[in-house]
Amino acid sequence: MSGIQITFILWIVISIVIGYFASRRTKKIEQFWVTERNITPAIYGISIVSTALTPVVFVGLAGLMGNYGYGAIYWICIPQLIAFAIMLCIIAPKMRRVNKAVSVSDFLADRYDSDQIRTLTAILVMIFGILYATQIVMGTSVVVTYLFDIPWIASCVVVTIGALVYTVLGGMLGIIWNSVQQWIVFFLGSFIMMPAILSKAGGLQNIVKTISTTKPGFFSLFGPNPQLLTLPVILGFLVTFIFGNVLFNPATLTRHFVTKNEKTPVRASYIVTGSIAFIWVFVILIFLGGMVLYPNPEDLESLFVLLAKNEVAAWSGAIALFGIVATGLSTIGVDYMLFSQSVVNDILVKTYHRDLTSEKQTQLARIWLVIGAVIALVISMFRPALVMIVLQTAAEFSMVFTGPVIGAFWWKRATREATFWSMLVGAIMVVCSHVWQIVSPNTYSPWFGPGLTGFWVSGLLFIIISLVTKPTSHQLEVYEEWRTK
Amino acid sequence: MEEVSVWVALGPLFLLFIGLILSLILNILIDKKIILRDLH
Numbered sequence: 001m002s003g004i005q006i007t008f009i010l011w012i013v014i015s016i017v018i019g020y021f022a023s024r025r026t027k028k029i030e031q032f033w034v035t036e037r038n039i040t041p042a043i044y045g046i047s048i049v050s051t052a053l054t055p056v057v058f059v060g061l062a063g064l065m066g067n068y069g070y071g072a073i074y075w076i077c078i079p080q081l082i083a084f085a086i087m088l089c090i091i092a093p094k095m096r097r098v099n100k101a102v103s104v105s106d107f108l109a110d111r112y113d114s115d116q117i118r119t120l121t122a123i124l125v126m127i128f129g130i131l132y133a134t135q136i137v138m139g140t141s142v143v144v145t146y147l148f149d150i151p152w153i154a155s156c157v158v159v160t161i162g163a164l165v166y167t168v169l170g171g172m173l174g175i176i177w178n179s180v181q182q183w184i185v186f187f188l189g190s191f192i193m194m195p196a197i198l199s200k201a202g203g204l205q206n207i208v209k210t211i212s213t214t215k216p217g218f219f220s221l222f223g224p225n226p227q228l229l230t231l232p233v234i235l236g237f238l239v240t241f242i243f244g245n246v247l248f249n250p251a252t253l254t255r256h257f258v259t260k261n262e263k264t265p266v267r268a269s270y271i272v273t274g275s276i277a278f279i280w281v282f283v284i285l286i287f288l289g290g291m292v293l294y295p296n297p298e299d300l301e302s303l304f305v306l307l308a309k310n311e312v313a314a315w316s317g318a319i320a321l322f323g324i325v326a327t328g329l330s331t332i333g334v335d336y337m338l339f340s341q342s343v344v345n346d347i348l349v350k351t352y353h354r355d356l357t358s359e360k361q362t363q364l365a366r367i368w369l370v371i372g373a374v375i376a377l378v379i380s381m382f383r384p385a386l387v388m389i390v391l392q393t394a395a396e397f398s399m400v401f402t403g404p405v406i407g408a409f410w411w412k413r414a415t416r417e418a419t420f421w422s423m424l425v426g427a428i429m430v431v432c433s434h435v436w437q438i439v440s441p442n443t444y445s446p447w448f449g450p451g452l453t454g455f456w457v458s459g460l461l462f463i464i465i466s467l468v469t470k471p472t473s474h475q476l477e478v479y480e481e482w483r484t485k
Numbered sequence: 486m487e488e489v490s491v492w493v494a495l496g497p498l499f500l501l502f503i504g505l506i507l508s509l510i511l512n513i514l515i516d517k518k519i520i521l522r523d524l525h
Contacts, residue, residue, distance in 0.1 A: 083505030089511035093524050204491050212489035219494045233504060261522040266515055273504030281498050485522045 004318045005148060011185075011322070012162045015178050015259050015329070019166025022174035032171035034257045039176060043331035044259050045268030048088070049275050050179035050330035051251050053186065057279070058304045058324045059460040062287050066300040069215065069223030073292060075237050077280055082272050083246040083423040087243040091247060091266030094409045095256035097482050104253045104401065107345040111473050111482070112416040114143070115351055120423055124397050125250045129338030130395035132251075133376040136335065138383065140328030147321050156380050158329065164373045167333035168366050171260060175333045182326040187275065188283040189323015194289075196312045210292045221343070225328035232446035240396060240451035251290075253333045262484075332376075339372035340365050363374035392450070394435050399454040400426035402460030414481055418465035426458025434480040 026032050032087070064072040101107040103123060109118035141155035148155075151310070165175045190476040201207050208219075221244060247253070259265055283304075290303045297303055308317035344364045348354050356364075400423045407414030433450040436443075446452075470478075514520045 073497060073501070078500055078503060082507055083499060085492060085504045085507035089508065093521060204495065207490055208491050212494065218488050219497070228514055254487065261516075266512055266524070269508035271507065271511065273508050274502075277501040277505060284498060441494070456519040482525065 003119045004314070005348045007318075008147070013453075014159075014181065015162065016165045016169070016183070016283045018177050019169035019174040022166070022170025025047075026362075028172050029345075029358045029365065030102060031173070032362050032365055033337075033345065033415045035171075035173045037258055039258045039264070040260055041264050041267035042178060042271060042468055043180060044255070044264055044352065045088075045271035046112065046183045046275075047179040047256060048084075048252060048268065050182050050186075050327070051271075052137050052246070053082075053276070053279065053327045054331045055143065055324050055328045057327060058190070058283060058303050059142075061280075061283060062290070063301045065284070065287055066291075067216035067223070067225075069225075071223030071229045073284065074221055074228070075234050076241050077179045079238055079275060080151040081242050081273055084276065085269055086475070087247050087252065088269035088272060090266040091104045091405070092256040092259070092483070093262040094484055095253065096259050096262045097484065098257070101257060102254075102360050103341050105343055106251050106350065107253075107303075108404055108408070108419065109346075109350070111475070111478050112404070112414075112419045113181075113472065113478070114414035114420065117416065118422055120351060121401075121422060122342040122384040122394050124337050124400070124423065124427055125346075126342035128250055128397050129335045129342065130372055130375055133339070133372065134142075134329050134336035134379045135330050136332050137376055137380040138330070140325055141380065143305060143321050143324045144326075146309065147318065147325075151439050152383070153381050156377055159332070160373050160377045162325075164336065164369065166464075167336055168369050171365070172337065175337065176258065176329075178333075179330050182330040183275070185319075185326040186330075187279065189320045190279045190286075192316045192323075193307060193312050193320045194282050194286055196316065197286050197289035197293070197307055201292040202310055207288050207292050211288065214295065215291075217371065230446065232452065236446060236449040236452045239399065239455040242453060243402050243455060244396055244399045248405055249398050250338055250401070251331070253401070253405070254338070257412070259309055264288055272353065293372075306482065309342045313324035334362060336369050336376070343368045392429055396430045396450045396454050397427050399430065399451060400458040400477060402455065403459050407462065407466065408479075409482060409484075412476065413471060414462070414464050415466050415469045415471045416456055416475065417469045418462045421465055422458040422462035425461055426454045429457045430454040 025036075061072065064076065068075070074464065081288060095107070097111065098107050101110060103122075105118045105121035108121050109115060137156055137159050140159045141152065144150070144155040144158055145152055161406060166178055170177065198207070202210075211218050217226070223227045286307065287303060291309050292301060294306060297306065305321065309318040312320070326409075344361060348364065349361055364416075372457045403422050404414070404419040407419070430450045433448055433453045436448070493500075515524065
């Protein structure tokens with residue numbers, strides 16, 4: 001066994017030990033879901049970064065930059081960073097005011113006084129959680145396969161165990177404490193290769209010269225091929241990455257409940273926007289160097305792995321790849337939690353068995369974490385081609401929370417009927433748009449892309465139905481209680 | 486083919502810190518009680 005393999009195993013063991021210590025502070029079910037609601041700005045901020053960054057940042061961004069050049073930075077990265085600042089300073093403090101909720105379903109059900117909304121949200125979040133977990137297990141396993149030269153199925157099992165054990169033990173606190181060490185690993189991982197890659201590629205001057213001559217327009221606002229980056233494509237990116245990925249992503253929406261007070265997320269905004277910006281700068285510079293070293297790689301998405309494997313010293317390459325694994329592990333556990341929380345808290349307990357004891361609920365929560373992990377593991381083992389489309393659909397589901405969450409805090413007239421129907425029809429439209437794209441690619445128009453369609457159909461329905469229905473007096477009371485000036 | 490200077494190519498990376506600047510502005514606005522006045 002090599003030193004790198006031993007270090008990896010040691011790292012997983014440390015995560016589990018941290019999970020064990022977290023479990024000693026996790027006695028009641030509420031603590032399992034949202035800790036003691038006493039997380040301070042630095043730790044909360046780090047946990048948000050760990051959840052938000054996935055292997056997609058390292059792997060997928062190269063693919064996007066290959067297609068759209070700097071267009072990917074202007075229309076995806078920069079809008080997302082603006083969205084993080086708005087989320088933490090404007091939306092998160094308001095979410096924290098909702099003292100009883102432990103999940104997005106709880107929060108929407110309390111505000112709009114409806115168990116149907118609870119169930120519908122739980123189902124959407126459940127699908128989102130399990131498919132997102134599958135996607136990240138697959139993304140992370142690619143790297144583990146490269147790193148240790150072991151079969152695909154073994155990699156999937158290693159990744160699942162790496163994320164599952166500490167989550168089952170420590171619940172949300174296990175995830176949050178581990179996110180600190182994972183943050184250190186992927187910060188180091190994104191930085192460590194940079195100097196070597198830049199110097200191998202002949203320095204910044206040479207990199208810029210080579211790329212600007214071989215790929216004219218790469219550094220411009222609309223990238224090397226402006227026909228690819230049309231208005232509907234840009235709008236699709238903006239709504240998907242701002243509203244779906246950042247603002248109303250269930251994984252981050254749930255996290256706001258753990259903060260110590262309403263100011264915590266506001267303070268945490270520095271650490272979140274700062275660390276993501278730094279990591280992206282490092283990763284982008286590595287990609288630019290990589291594009292010079294490998295002008296025509298077969299698959300741009302494997303560029304980071306190729307560079308780590310072939311162009312730097314074994315240890316720094318390994319740390320860089322550990323970084324990708326860390327971004328994966330830190331998000332997988334959260335997605336298992338979303339699944340388990342939807343089944344146990346939202347559907348089983350809050351809808352049917354409110355009198356279930358805390359111990360019994362914690363036990364069930366742990367069992368459903370394992371069930372969720374096994375489902376995600378089985379799907380990822382088969383590596384189905386269709387899964388990528390289904391996953392994207394799940395990610396776009398979070399778009400339908402836009403109206404209901406904004407309405408909960410800022411619109412007195414928002415009603416239960418509007419919330420229910422806008423979420424249901426919005427989610428169906430996302431699926432329909434994907435089906436249209438697959439069944440008849442010739443007639444498909446990007447103006448009706450899944451992200452864009454889900455966003456405007458659910459948004460419009462939310463406004464129209466709210467205007468024609470009336471909020472009940474209970475809904476108005478809750479609105480006043482949660483309102484901030 | 487037109488060559489691009491290093492600053493034109495790498496300058497935009499500084500735009501990634503726009504989120505940090507926005508955070509700073511929002512923190513100041515909240516502390517001065519211009520927006521979200523009753524946070525606790």
